[in-house]
Amino acid sequence: MKIFVVVVVAIFAWPLLGYAQSGPEWIWNPELSYSKDTSDRMTLGAKLSVFHSFEDFTEKRALEYIEQQFTGAYTLTPRWKIGGGYYYRLSNPLLDGYEYEHRLLQQAGYISYFGDRRLSHRFRLEQRIRSSSYQNRFRYRVGFDFPLQGEQLDPGERYLIIKNEIMTAFNGSEADAENRASLGIGWLLGGGQKFEVNAQHRTQDIFSGNGVGHLLLLNTTFYISR
């Protein structure tokens, strides 16, 4: 299993090394997530997310943004959830003339369970109020995670997570589309904690007419759920 995990990561990392030589942006995205079930149906969450460029890693400009996220989710049925949230992003926080973004979101999710394997669909609407512009966006994400050791995920064991998200901004001047494909490995640590490493490839500005952009992102998230 150890070899399998290394091979899967290596296969995914290899093309990223190729991209690195041809110039797309490389980002490290560490996150800390906390969520709490406040009742049988309600969950509240908070997350701190950082975007840090690998280029000029130690320079102030490499810290691209810091984002605080607050969300709430309500369980409608054993499979359907609805929720909303507020994000606040500070871009280039270490530079003079930083920019901000307030983001409101509304979302619905459907999760199917096949033993300990889970397939999720998430539909999200966003209103992005930025210091320089305003954008409406729709996002759809499909995700699948499953244990790597046996059929049941026990504390201390690893799982694989595959996600793909498409999104489109649909107000006139900002209209465009993006795709985010990611592959990751997680560890269920017990005590409601888990740690994930995800490699993500973003295909951006698909309809811009100015050439498609690529962003390669290494996400590391520590989850605490109570």
Add this chain to the structure above:
Amino acid sequence: MKIKVWMIAVIILFISSPILKAQAVKNEVEDSIKREEMPKNALETLDEFWQGLNDIRYYFQTDGDSQSYEAKLEWQGSSYSIEFDDSGKVLDVEQLIEWDQVSSSASEGIGEYLQKEFRRVNITRLQRQYIADDEDDSDDEDFIDDILEGDEEDFEIRYELEVEGRSGRQIGAFELLFDHSGDLIQRRKIERRSVDNIW
């Protein structure tokens, strides 16, 4: 460029190391294992009935105090799960079935319970459990032979259901165990992992 390569190397090493695994306290564990790791007596029982059957999956389970082994196989269109203790003696046999395979005496009682206790219930998994009667208790081959031949007098049948629904103030997934006449033996709520990483 150097820092990117360095980061990837560190992550691969991190993934392949036992550091994260060692941090967690593992009380209940289910792991897939190789055939050679199964108890010898268990393999002899399996070979007696399913010699040469491919795709048998083997598992080891422990809750910290006791341990057991499990073999999962497909046979004549049905999924079977056979649980053994650490000496290789059969503990029980489970068969994945559809609702119309539940005996009429049990389905009536189970149906009434679901109707009374749940709103909009959905059965997501249904298993028939075979428990050896006393006379077969020490003879695994007779026990499995009785199951495969359908000698229902020689074993006890139970039904294990996994359902999704709302029961009182609780919403989610539940595991329900019924006896052969449809009376509830045990009920527990299935605690699912947080969905914060996929939702």
